[in-house]
Amino acid sequence: xxxxxxxxxxxxxxxxxxxxxxxxxxxxxxxxxxxxxxxxxxxxxxxxxxxxxxxxxxxxxxxxxxxxxxxxxxxxxxxxxxxxxxxxxxxxxxxxxxxxxxxxxxxxxxxxxxxxxxxxxxxxxxxxxxxxxxxx
Amino acid sequence: xxxxxxxxxxxxxxxxxxxxxxxxxxxxxxxxxxxxxxxxxxxxxxxxxxxxxxxxxxxxxxxxxxxxxxxxxxxxxxxxxxxxxxxxxxxxxxxxxxxxxxxxxxxxxxxxxxxxxxxxxxxxxxxxxxxxxxxxxxxxxxxxxxxxxxxxxxxxxxxxxxxxxxxxxxxxxxx
Numbered sequence: 064x065x066x067x068x069x070x071x072x073x074x075x076x077x078x079x080x081x082x083x084x085x086x087x088x089x090x091x092x093x094x095x096x097x098x099x100x101x102x103x104x105x106x107x108x109x110x111x112x113x114x115x116x117x118x119x120x121x122x123x124x125x126x127x128x129x130x131x132x133x134x135x136x137x138x139x140x141x142x143x144x145x146x147x148x149x150x151x152x153x154x155x156x157x158x159x160x161x162x163x164x165x166x167x168x169x170x171x172x173x174x175x176x177x178x179x180x181x182x183x184x185x186x187x188x189x190x191x192x193x194x195x196x197x198x199x
Numbered sequence: 200x201x202x203x204x205x206x207x208x209x210x211x212x213x214x215x216x217x218x219x220x221x222x223x224x225x226x227x228x229x230x231x232x233x234x235x236x237x238x239x240x241x242x243x244x245x246x247x248x249x250x251x252x253x254x255x256x257x258x259x260x261x262x263x264x265x266x267x268x269x270x271x272x273x274x275x276x277x278x279x280x281x282x283x284x285x286x287x288x289x290x291x292x293x294x295x296x297x298x299x300x301x302x303x304x305x306x307x308x309x310x311x312x313x314x315x316x317x318x319x320x321x322x323x324x325x326x327x328x329x330x331x332x333x334x335x336x337x338x339x340x341x342x343x344x345x346x347x348x349x350x351x352x353x354x355x356x357x358x359x360x361x362x363x364x365x366x367x368x369x370x371x372x373x374x
Contacts, residue, residue: 066321067321068321068324068325071321071322071325072325075325151340152217152343155221155340155343155344158344169340169341169344172340172344173336173337173340173341174336176336176339176340177332177333177335177336177337178332180209180210180213180332180335180336181328181329181332183246183249184206184209184210184249184328184332185325185328187246187249187250188202188205188206188209188249188250189202189324191250191252
């Protein structure tokens with residue numbers, strides 16, 4: 064696994080996002096599922112219950128893919144990367160609005176955008192000779 | 200090392216493209232259309248740069264990266280900073296810096312040559328990409344928020360300008 068950038072990235076991000084998801088519940092004890100304002104992780108990143116659940120699910124998907132193999136990692140990295148890019152863009156519009164059901168703040172947007180381009184760059188760019196599941 | 204620089208090229212181009220696209224909102228058509236074209240081209244080229252094994256259309260891309268910068272400088276000279284609605288200085292400055300980074304990186308790669316080098320260890324490759332991704336995200340996200348499109352996030356006239364609601368009780372303390 065250590066020789067595959069996709070597997071390494073998926074595994075590391077998977078573990079990190081699972082930890083972030085769990086840690087998020089410790090700062091959202093009095094926050095609702097869809098509250099537009101929430102608790103702050105590390106004093107910077109705002110989360111609510113739905114946001115924590117999303118982190119857990121994304122982390123689990125990445126971790127499972129990372130442990131499975133290169134093809135799975137490439138696919139999940141690319142898909143999650145694209146989803147985070149969309150979320151980063153949408154996040155700019157919903158911050159401070161009633162539609163902010165993930166309680167996203169500016170720092171979240173930076174993290175989502177950064178994660179997105181990294182996942183996309185590795186998922187699309189690294190190990191291109193390995194066919195993805197779609198082309199197998 | 201070239202693989203890391205190519206990925207950074209993609210990051211720079213994506214960032215500049217997103218900012219240019221965000222600046223279309225609120226801009227007059229004569230400026231909005233070139234911004235739209237530049238944004239789409241930069242975004243598409245950035246994604247393409249991730250997937251290609253060499254810098255795609257390197258020489259043309261280097262010229263293409265400089266054109267939005269020259270266009271903005273021309274606008275500044277003709278009508279002055281801040282005089283064109285929607286085309287705000289900070290986002291345009293950040294987008295221009297990212298475009299400049301694209302042009303410089305392509306020049307470095309062309310001089311170094313695109314011959315295949317020994318592949319980097321995965322850890323170092325990811326670290327190089329991670330640093331680039333974080334740097335571009337840290338620059339691009341606030342620049343996007345500073346565009347007129349970013350203004351739509353907080354409706355005008357609401358009591359809270361903060362990026363999140365603190366859910367404070369109405370009324371001021373001490374009254």
